[in-house]
Amino acid sequence: MPELPEVETTRRGLAPLVEQRRILRAVVRHRGLRQPVPHGLERRLAGAHVRALSRRGKYLLFDCETADREAGTLLVHLGMSGRLWLVDARIPPEKHDHFDLVFDSGRAIRLRDPRRFGLVLWLKGDPLAHPLLASIGPEPLTADFDGAVLHRATRSRGAAIKLAIMDGHVVAGVGNIYANEALFRAGIDPRTPAQRVSRARCDALAREIRAVLGEAIEAGGSSLRDYVGSDGMAGHFQNRFFVYGRGGEPCMRCGTAIRELRQGQRASCYCPRCQKR
DNA sequence: CCGACAACCTGTGAGC
DNA sequence: TGCTCACAGGTTGTCG
Structure with a gap:
């Protein structure tokens, strides 16, 4: 589904609804994405505060501070068939809804990805230093690329x-x-x-x-x-x-x-x- | 370093 | 209707 414009559209749509908000809990229903969704992700995200939502290439980066005041980044990639959108947290998940981020507003961000080429990871420290992001080429829409x-x-x-x-x-x-x-x-x-x-x-x-x-x-x-x-x-x-x-x-x-x-x-x-x- | 190819996984539509 | 096959927005790993 998503190339850069679709990921950026998703980022712009979600940012005002998640930035400076508190995560109540994360729900993982299927850990088998491109890499396994890490165990312990739910624990880190419970009570975490989202400071900002940014993008690098086709990756979305949720800049978080955990309940015990650790900085970290929730990294999300949509793969070929992934889609991330806002739902009322009470709406029951469907077959390929693998991940929810439930906010104190009663709404949730939901990841649906039938092919499971997507990715949900937790990064400590500088996210841009992570191998997945460090080797990405220049951003096409900034002065880095011409x-x-x-x-x-x-x-x-x-x-x-x-x-x-x-x-x-x-x-x-x-x-x-x-x-x-x-x-x-x-x-x-x-x-x-x-x-x-x-x-x-x-x-x-x-x-x-x-x-x-x-x-x-x-x-x-x-x-x-x-x-x-x-x-x-x-x-x-x-x-x-x-x-x-x-x-x-x-x-x-x-x-x-x-x-x-x-x-x-x-x-x-x-x-x-x-x-x- | 470069390039060709397979792999990961499910759904859909075309053709028989 | 049902089967098989090719193909779909991405990325990584392996091998030569």
């Missing part, structure tokens, strides 16, 4: 540019949808060897990555299948896809049929006329 950074990171890569921008160590948070869309907007064939993308085209690609992510956040993310935001409302950026999921349909710019192929076990969609190597 064409120069992208150009430098791709000089030794002979593999396709699409695989490079989807590698979280090159740039954080760009998944399959927005990689396809950014490449279309920048006019770059997704199969182009990364090291053969010029500095000028890296500038254009970095610019389009930032633009498409920013526009998607403004639209509340993309709603495919059952994804809805933290307030239960669907995002609507999926109505503005140029290529993703449009194989065989005419290009919205030139009318040529959009082509679809596989790169790294993922679908790539592109316009053979508008996108060049």
